[in-house]
Amino acid sequence: xxxxxxxxxxxxxxxCAATQASDAVQPRAPGFWLGLWHGFIFPVAWVISLFAPKVxxxxxxxxxxxxDFGYFLGIVVLGVSARRGHIITRDRIIRVxx
Numbered sequence: 001x002x003x004x005x006x007x008x009x010x011x012x013x014x015x016c017a018a019t020q021a022s023d024a025v026q027p028r029a030p031g032f033w034l035g036l037w038h039g040f041i042f043p044v045a046w047v048i049s050l051f052a053p054k055v056x057x058x059x060x061x062x063x064x065x066x067x068d069f070g071y072f073l074g075i076v077v078l079g080v081s082a083r084r085g086h087i088i089t090r091d092r093i094i095r096v097x098x
Contacts, residue, residue, distance in 0.1 A: 026061065029059075029061055029062050029063045029067075030059040030062045030063060030067050031062070031063040031066050031067055031070070032063075032066040032067065032069060032070040033070060034059065034062075034067065034070070035059075035062065035066065035067035035068065035069065035070025035071040035072075035073075035074065036070035036071070036073055036074040036078070037070075037074065038057070038058065038059060038070075038071055038074060039070065039071040039072065039073060039074020039075040039076075039078065040074040040075075040078040041074075042057055042074065042075050045057045058071065
């Protein structure tokens with residue numbers, strides 16, 4: 001019974017997912033590469049957006065899934081998490097510097 005209730009809740013939440021008509025996307029709408037760039041500059045754009053009302057951190061309208069994928073990669077891979085890391089071995093920690 002719990003599984004059925006959980007499935008019903010998940011289905012109800014999935015029904016609320018935003019959709020976009022394919023003809024609503026303009027040919028020159030931002031795509032994957034601009035999404036990648038916007039994700040990469042997100043920290044700077046966010047700070048600027050606090051003081052400048054015309055600056056946004058996310059392009060609307062965009063091309064949909066590909067823009068979102070590029071934005072995600074830009075934030076996770078290139079932007080926020082692009083920092084010096086550490087390699088942990090059994091004996092010691094080796095700091096990696098680029």
